[in-house]
Amino acid sequence: MTLAIIAGLGVGVYSYFSLEKEMSQKLESKRFIVPTEYYAGPRVFSVRNSSNSEIVENAFLKQNFRRRDYDQRLLQGDYFLATREQCSARLQLQLDENQVGCFAWVNKDVETDKVDSSIQVLVFQNDNTISKILLGAPFQEVPSAFGEAPLLAQYIGNEPLMQKTVTLGEVPPTCSNAIMAIEDAQFLEHGGISIKGIMRAIVKNITTGRKEGGSTITQQLVKNYFLTSERTFKRKYNEFIMSILLESRFNKDEILETYLNVIYMGQNGPFQVRGYGAAARYYFNKELSDLELHECSLLAAIVNSPGLYNPFKKPANAERRRRLVLDKMKGLDFITESQMAEAAKASLPSAPVTLATETAPYYLDAVRKQLDSLKIPVEGLRIYTALDLEAQQAAQESLRNHLDNLEKSNKHIKGLKEKGSSLEGIVLVGDNRSGLVNVVVGGRNYRMTQFNRAIDGHRQVGSTMKPFVYLTALMNETPEGKPFSPITLLNDEKQSIKYEGQTWAPENYGKKYYGQVPMFYALKNSMNAATVNLGMQVGLGNIVDIAHKFGVDSELKAFPSLTLGAFEMYPREVLQSYMTIANMGLRKDISFVRKALNADGKEVYTFNPNDRQVEDPATVASLISMMKQVIISGSGRAIPLNGFTNPAAGKTGTTNDNKDAWFSGFTPYLTTIVWVGYDNNLQHKLTGASGGVPVWTDFMKKIGSRYPADDFAWPEGTVKVTLDEDTLKALNAVQAPFDPTSVELIFRKGTEP
Structure with a gap:
C-alpha cells in the first residue's frame, strides 16, 4: 500500500509539472485562439448606382452603426439621414429639386484625428439613384464611397469559425451572472473543481437516471481548449489537474474572460460560433455590451448544448432552458421577481438572413491559394478581400435554384440524381474597373464538398473559345487581302479537315448549316463549321x-479542335480573358485580395493591378459589338427575354459531348462566368443556353442592375454602323424568326461598309 501511495504521488507530481509546462506556454501569452481574420469587401457606392436612403441605412444598421441627428458631429461608427433642406444646411451646398436627401457616415476604423475629413456623403435622386458623392470636410465631390469592411470569418488552419474577442469589461454583469448561475454557481469560491457540484451531479444521476455534469467553468475551459470531449478516466484526470493549475496561475476575471471568448456557441453554416462576442452578433445582431437580461439568459442557456437549445431551430427547448437560467438567477438573488417575469416573456430572436455561409468558404479558399502562390503565410494575418457578400449570396442562390430545378424537372438529370450523381456548378464574378474578383461560388455547398471547382476545376470550355478565333480574324486580312470585319462572309458548310494525318469533320448543333453568313451572325449563333473554317484561315x-495574351495560362495545342474549345481551362482563366475583352484589350491581373496586414498592422501585400494594353481597343470593340448580338438575338437571347436588359455581351459554351455548359458574359462593369456539369464527367445533355444562361440571367438581374444601364464606351478609331433589313437579307443574316431587322455593329475605322 505504501508503495502504491508513493507511486501515486509520483505520478501526480509528474503529471502536475508536465501539465503545468504544457499549459504555461499557452496561458502566459494569453493567446488561446489566434485566428487568421478575413474581411469581406466594403460596400461600394458610385455615382448613378441604384440605391436609396432606406437600403443604405439598413446596410449600416446591420453593421451596428449609430444614428445621429443631421446637425450632430459624427464620430467613428456614426451616420445621419437628412432631407434636402437639412443636407444643404449641414453641407453648405445647394441641392436641386430632384435631389431628395442625403446619407452621411464615418467608418469605424477611421483614426480619431481624421474623423472630419473622412465623412462620406451620398446624395439621393428622386429616381432612386445616387446623384452625388462627397468626401470631407471641407466637402469635395468624388466618384465613389466605401462602407466598412465587415469581418467575415476567422480560421484556425483550415477550420472556419466566427469569433470576436471581448474584454470582461465589455460583458454586461447580467451575462456574467447568467452563465455562473446555470453553469457554476460557486465559480467565485472554488479552486478549479467543485466537490459540491460533483456530489450533486452524482446524486441526480442516481436518483433521476439522467446524466448531469459537475464541471466547473474552469473545467469547461480546460476541456474546450486543452483537451478533447472524450469520456475516459485519463482525460478526466488531466482535466482535474489542469483546472487546479489554471486557478493557481490566473485570477477569476482572467479565467472567466477567456472562457467567454472560446466557448462553443453554435454553428453558422460551416462556421463555428466561438465565444460570447460572436454569439451576440450571430443570435441578436448586437454588440455584446448592448445585450439585455433576456438575451444574456438565452446565451447562458445555449452554452450547455448549442444544438439542443438553438433558438432558431428548437425554440421550445431554448425557451425552457432560458426559463431555467432565469430561475437560477432569481434563486441566487441576481435578479428580482419582476425582472425574471419580464425576461421570460421576451420573444426569441429570429433567424438571421445569413449571407453566403454555404459558399463563402470557396472564396476564402481562393484567397488562401492566391497568398500561398505569392509565398505569403496566412497565419495570423488580417486579410481584406474583395468579396461582395450580397453578390456572393445572390450567385449562390441563383446557381442552387437552377440546379435544384434541373434535378426535379429535367428527366435525364433527375434520373442521374436518383442514381446518386449531383449536378454541380460555379459562378465567378469580377469587377472590370478594378480587376478584383467579387464572387467565387465553387460548388453548391462547401459542407458537402470542399473541392473548389471555380479555382481548381479544369474543364473543356467549348464555344467559350470562339471569340478569340473571331478576334484573331479581326486583326488580320482575308485571303483576298481585305481586312476582316463583322460582316465578312464565312462558309458555314460541313467539310472534312485533314490535319497531321487525321480527318476531322465538325458538325453544327442540330446538324444544320447556313451557307455563306457574315462573321457576326456565325458568332452569335455559335456555328461550328464557319468557326473552324475561319480558324484554319487565320492560323x-x-x-x-491571342488567348495567352488575354489571360489563358493553360497549355493550348494548335489543333483544329482548338477553335471549338476542345481543351481544358480553369474558370479563373476564362474570367481573366473575358475581363480583358470587356476592358477593350486592357488586361488587369485579377485578385481576390485587396490587402493583407500582419499582427503589427504592417501591410504584407497590397493589390496593384499590372495594367497593360494587349490588343488594339478598336479591334476588341468590334468583337464586343458582335458578342452583344449573342445576347440580343443569338444563343443567349433568353437573357433580355427573362428580364435583364442592360447592355451586355457574352458567349455560350457547350462541349461536343454535352458534359460542360458555360455562359460567360459581361457589361461595362461586371464580368460573370457560369459553368454547370458533373464532377465525374457524366453527360448532362445541357447546352450553354440551358445550363449557364439561366444562372447568369438571374444573378445579373439582382446584382448587375445596381449599375447604370450604360452601353460600352467605344474607343477612338471606331465607327458605329446600323445595318438595315435589306442589308441583312443581302448578307443572309435574316434566317430565323428571332433575327432582328436592324443590327448595330462597331467597325474599326477603315473597315466599315
Whole structure:
C-alpha cells in the first residue's frame, strides 16, 4: 500500500509539472485562439448606382452603426439621414429639386484625428439613384464611397469559425451572472473543481437516471481548449489537474474572460460560433455590451448544448432552458421577481438572413491559394478581400435554384440524381474597373464538398473559345487581302479537315448549316463549321497567342479542335480573358485580395493591378459589338427575354459531348462566368443556353442592375454602323424568326461598309 501511495504521488507530481509546462506556454501569452481574420469587401457606392436612403441605412444598421441627428458631429461608427433642406444646411451646398436627401457616415476604423475629413456623403435622386458623392470636410465631390469592411470569418488552419474577442469589461454583469448561475454557481469560491457540484451531479444521476455534469467553468475551459470531449478516466484526470493549475496561475476575471471568448456557441453554416462576442452578433445582431437580461439568459442557456437549445431551430427547448437560467438567477438573488417575469416573456430572436455561409468558404479558399502562390503565410494575418457578400449570396442562390430545378424537372438529370450523381456548378464574378474578383461560388455547398471547382476545376470550355478565333480574324486580312470585319462572309458548310494525318469533320448543333453568313451572325449563333473554317484561315498558332495574351495560362495545342474549345481551362482563366475583352484589350491581373496586414498592422501585400494594353481597343470593340448580338438575338437571347436588359455581351459554351455548359458574359462593369456539369464527367445533355444562361440571367438581374444601364464606351478609331433589313437579307443574316431587322455593329475605322 505504501508503495502504491508513493507511486501515486509520483505520478501526480509528474503529471502536475508536465501539465503545468504544457499549459504555461499557452496561458502566459494569453493567446488561446489566434485566428487568421478575413474581411469581406466594403460596400461600394458610385455615382448613378441604384440605391436609396432606406437600403443604405439598413446596410449600416446591420453593421451596428449609430444614428445621429443631421446637425450632430459624427464620430467613428456614426451616420445621419437628412432631407434636402437639412443636407444643404449641414453641407453648405445647394441641392436641386430632384435631389431628395442625403446619407452621411464615418467608418469605424477611421483614426480619431481624421474623423472630419473622412465623412462620406451620398446624395439621393428622386429616381432612386445616387446623384452625388462627397468626401470631407471641407466637402469635395468624388466618384465613389466605401462602407466598412465587415469581418467575415476567422480560421484556425483550415477550420472556419466566427469569433470576436471581448474584454470582461465589455460583458454586461447580467451575462456574467447568467452563465455562473446555470453553469457554476460557486465559480467565485472554488479552486478549479467543485466537490459540491460533483456530489450533486452524482446524486441526480442516481436518483433521476439522467446524466448531469459537475464541471466547473474552469473545467469547461480546460476541456474546450486543452483537451478533447472524450469520456475516459485519463482525460478526466488531466482535466482535474489542469483546472487546479489554471486557478493557481490566473485570477477569476482572467479565467472567466477567456472562457467567454472560446466557448462553443453554435454553428453558422460551416462556421463555428466561438465565444460570447460572436454569439451576440450571430443570435441578436448586437454588440455584446448592448445585450439585455433576456438575451444574456438565452446565451447562458445555449452554452450547455448549442444544438439542443438553438433558438432558431428548437425554440421550445431554448425557451425552457432560458426559463431555467432565469430561475437560477432569481434563486441566487441576481435578479428580482419582476425582472425574471419580464425576461421570460421576451420573444426569441429570429433567424438571421445569413449571407453566403454555404459558399463563402470557396472564396476564402481562393484567397488562401492566391497568398500561398505569392509565398505569403496566412497565419495570423488580417486579410481584406474583395468579396461582395450580397453578390456572393445572390450567385449562390441563383446557381442552387437552377440546379435544384434541373434535378426535379429535367428527366435525364433527375434520373442521374436518383442514381446518386449531383449536378454541380460555379459562378465567378469580377469587377472590370478594378480587376478584383467579387464572387467565387465553387460548388453548391462547401459542407458537402470542399473541392473548389471555380479555382481548381479544369474543364473543356467549348464555344467559350470562339471569340478569340473571331478576334484573331479581326486583326488580320482575308485571303483576298481585305481586312476582316463583322460582316465578312464565312462558309458555314460541313467539310472534312485533314490535319497531321487525321480527318476531322465538325458538325453544327442540330446538324444544320447556313451557307455563306457574315462573321457576326456565325458568332452569335455559335456555328461550328464557319468557326473552324475561319480558324484554319487565320492560323491556329495566332489564336493560341491571342488567348495567352488575354489571360489563358493553360497549355493550348494548335489543333483544329482548338477553335471549338476542345481543351481544358480553369474558370479563373476564362474570367481573366473575358475581363480583358470587356476592358477593350486592357488586361488587369485579377485578385481576390485587396490587402493583407500582419499582427503589427504592417501591410504584407497590397493589390496593384499590372495594367497593360494587349490588343488594339478598336479591334476588341468590334468583337464586343458582335458578342452583344449573342445576347440580343443569338444563343443567349433568353437573357433580355427573362428580364435583364442592360447592355451586355457574352458567349455560350457547350462541349461536343454535352458534359460542360458555360455562359460567360459581361457589361461595362461586371464580368460573370457560369459553368454547370458533373464532377465525374457524366453527360448532362445541357447546352450553354440551358445550363449557364439561366444562372447568369438571374444573378445579373439582382446584382448587375445596381449599375447604370450604360452601353460600352467605344474607343477612338471606331465607327458605329446600323445595318438595315435589306442589308441583312443581302448578307443572309435574316434566317430565323428571332433575327432582328436592324443590327448595330462597331467597325474599326477603315473597315466599315
